[in-house]
Amino acid sequence: MTRSAPAPDMIRFDWDFAPPTPSSMGDHDVPLASDRLQGRRIALLVTGGIAAMKTPELARGLRRHGAEVVAFASDDALRYVAREALEWATCHPVVSHLTWAAEHLSDGTPFDAYLVAPATHNTMAKMAAGIADTVVTSALASALGRMEQGRTQILVAPTMHGTLHNSVLERNARQLHALGVRFVAPRDAYGKHNLPDTELLCVAVGRALSRSALRGRRILVTAGPTPVPIDGVRRILNRFRGRLGALVAEELVWRGADAELLLGDGAWRPKAPVPTTIARSYDDYRDLCLDRVRQGLFAGVFSAGVADYRPRAPVAGKIASGQPALHLELVPTEKVIDLACAADPAMHCVAFKYLEQVSTDELLAVARRRLGRASLVVATRGAETRGEEQRAHLLTAEAERTVDGKAPIARAIADHLERLAEAPV
Structure with missing residues (x-):
């Protein structure tokens, strides 16, 4: 019996046991959406919030626009997202501790941008206070120096419960913003600051790196x-x-x-x-x-x-249907x-x-x-x-x-x- 092919846009709920459509893409490859981040190196700094579970998709989203992505993850972050998932998504080893190579400095292979996503209340407070006691905060301390020298951009995507949004958080955020750190507006839902959609974060990185004369126009x-x-x-x-x-x-x-x-x-x-x-x-x-x-x-x-053109006199309500003809001026x-x-x-x-x-x-x-x-x-x-x-x-x-x-x-x-x-x- 020959099985007929489904309509192209047909939604199916039951699998008919057909194999997937063949593709030339490898397991780690991503379909390119654009080349807007081509040649850009992005450090994805993952902190210990539940939204860390979404960061493999974020890494692949950045790669879909041509970026090379390296993940830095705190011990707490690796409780919410597997190291292997981040390495699969970035095609790079996760930096989770510092060695003699001074990974937080990235001297030999500098980053065009640092994206802290998710950014917890704790990480933002340490960043504002200059505390560098983890792989993420150490990388950020160096990134701040690079940013002040005009050599990189830092973007922060805050995610936290609404009760953690307090005057201390705002003070730290405003202090960092005054230094030049960019904050990506969180998605507001369920009384929380939630991680924005992947594409919005990708665009935010692109805007931060843009040198176009159209910036701010x-x-x-x-x-x-x-x-x-x-x-x-x-x-x-x-x-x-x-x-x-x-x-x-x-x-x-x-x-x-x-x-x-x-x-x-x-x-x-x-x-x-x-x-x-x-x-x-x-x-x-x-x-x-x-x-x-x-x-x-x-x-x-x-x-x-x-x-x-427009009707000279739109009719209030609804014109009765069933008329043999309808004339519009x-x-x-x-x-x-x-x-x-x-x-x-x-x-x-x-x-x-x-x-x-x-x-x-x-x-x-x-x-x-x-x-x-x-x-x-x-x-x-x-x-x-x-x-x-x-x-x-x-x-x-x-x-x-x-x-x-x-x-x-x-x-x-x-x-x-x-x-x-x-x-x-």
């Missing part, structure tokens, strides 16, 4: 549809879901920008740890855009599929990108143009007319967009080029904004 990225109501239940929206805009926002966040994704309400939500605000309707989108612009932005990346909406640019002429603007059933030359001719107020126009034809695949034509006053793939397009947009940030005022 406020940038708004808009994406997705902007629904317009027909009545209290029904809405008109387009098929755009904001995947490219989300990738742009993610790229900017990794580079250290204070980027916010303004995502129109649709059927998709990004998984990346990007500050995201949902615009429930066209009116909501317009008002949120203008609010952010008036607060001051370095740049606006306007990739949202903004509604061009649609009127044009305001051009939000024009309103935003007028609200702050100093804001750098990235505009998008999407057309269907046109040639490349016709698309480029339309896109060129957007140049001027927009320093970059990203133009796409419907025939060159299929699902997650996309070809875009990037136009500036100086040049035009074609980029294939959403991730490369996102990087190209971030590169453009980076060049603007580097330009002399």
Whole structure:
């Protein structure tokens, strides 16, 4: 009897005893998500909190972005996570005690960043007081010296029960922060400071190591549809879901920008740890855009599929179903990108143009007319967009080029904004 293959997205609860799909990956390999931490050495300092059990996944998460990871673990930490699990995850021996090699100094192979995760109340207190009585606190004492010399970054991810959050903890944290130590905001749940998700910690490391001119720059990225109501239940929206805009926002966040994704309400939500605000309707989108612009932005990346028309008079409640025909009078909406640019002429603007059933030359001719107020126009034809695949034509006053793939397009947009940030005022 031939067993039929399951549908690709089918959820199965019962195993049919089929073998796994063959793979070329070795047991210790990780699938690369990006190369953003390529060539970076990260010291993962594990202290004696229950969240230490999650650190093998954290180590592999850092490796998924290209980092080399070495774990330092206290005796208490090794009560909650096995040495073998950390060594399997990092592909390095765990440093759990000091020898003649002075592992805490790491002179021959210095670290680009030290990530203390989880960081207990005790470790933070010792770190602030300059106590170096364990392998972790000794490594941190040396790391503080390196940090003060501009040779490394230190990140701390506090995890503890809510009763341990007291004035002593805050005093120690503020003292360390004043020295330059970065604190990753814990996940707030169940009255505790919990370890953040792995990807958020990876992004925090990337932001700390970024040398981009976009660091600290406020940038708004808009994406997705902007629904317009027909009545209290029904809405008109387009098929755009904001995947490219989300990738742009993610790229900017990794580079250290204070980027916010303004995502129109649709059927998709990004998984990346990007500050995201949902615009429930066209009116909501317009008002949120203008609010952010008036607060001051370095740049606006306007990739949202903004509604061009709206019903003249939405119906309160719900239009009765079963009618033989329903006639809607649609009127044009305001051009939000024009309103935003007028609200702050100093804001750098990235505009998008999407057309269907046109040639490349016709698309480029339309896109060129957007140049001027927009320093970059990203133009796409419907025939060159299929699902997650996309070809875009990037136009500036100086040049035009074609980029294939959403991730490369996102990087190209971030590169453009980076060049603007580097330009002399």
